[in-house]
Amino acid sequence: MKYINQVLVAALLITAPVQFIFAEGMEDEAVESSEISKSKWHDEIQSKYELNDDEMKKLEDSGLNHAQQTKAAQLASSSGKSVEEVLKMRTEDKMGWGQIAKKLGVHPGALGKANKGLKKSAERRAERAEKRTAKLEKKVERRASKAEKKGHGRKK
Numbered sequence: 001m002k003y004i005n006q007v008l009v010a011a012l013l014i015t016a017p018v019q020f021i022f023a024e025g026m027e028d029e030a031v032e033s034s035e036i037s038k039s040k041w042h043d044e045i046q047s048k049y050e051l052n053d054d055e056m057k058k059l060e061d062s063g064l065n066h067a068q069q070t071k072a073a074q075l076a077s078s079s080g081k082s083v084e085e086v087l088k089m090r091t092e093d094k095m096g097w098g099q100i101a102k103k104l105g106v107h108p109g110a111l112g113k114a115n116k117g118l119k120k121s122a123e124r125r126a127e128r129a130e131k132r133t134a135k136l137e138k139k140v141e142r143r144a145s146k147a148e149k150k151g152h153g154r155k156k
Contacts, residue, residue: 041066042056042060045059045069045070045073048073049073049074049076049077050077051073051076051077051083055073055076055083055084058083058084058087059072059073059083059087062087062090062091063091064090064091068090068097071097071111072086072087072090074110074111075097075100075101075104075106075111078104078106078110079104079105079106081104086100086104089103097111098111
């Protein structure tokens with residue numbers, strides 16, 4: 001028992017500074033990745049839905065997140081309406097995306113495809129990395145517990 005606890009503490013002491021350094025580097029990388037993602041997202045949306053710079057500016061100034069901006073662009077493109085008209089329906093008229101789609105004569109199922117193919121955000125990747133780390137730590141603890149129950153390790 002004592003031996004296993006010592007091994008776990010040693011493993012944590014060894015990996016904690018590495019994880020901290022890794023996380024510190026990842027933060028800078030995430031910021032850079034986020035900036036690149038924003039630029040790439042902007043270019044992808046603009047070309048996919050054939051939007052001009054003025055329409056992209058309206059989308060970005062709308063206060064909606066990227067996924068919602070993409071839906072607005074998709075609805076505008078599919079219906080022939082302007083981005084400004086779709087944004088007005090969403091923000092001023094307080095309509096849901098399904099309601100807007102129906103009013104514009106676009107099948108609501110098309111909204112699910114609006115974000116398809118776009119890159120995942122750096123935030124989601126970071127969340128998944130944290131979950132994987134937590135899962136791995138639990139796995140190490142379970143294995144140590146099993147080894148202790150079986151009587152592996154040093155004997156007093």
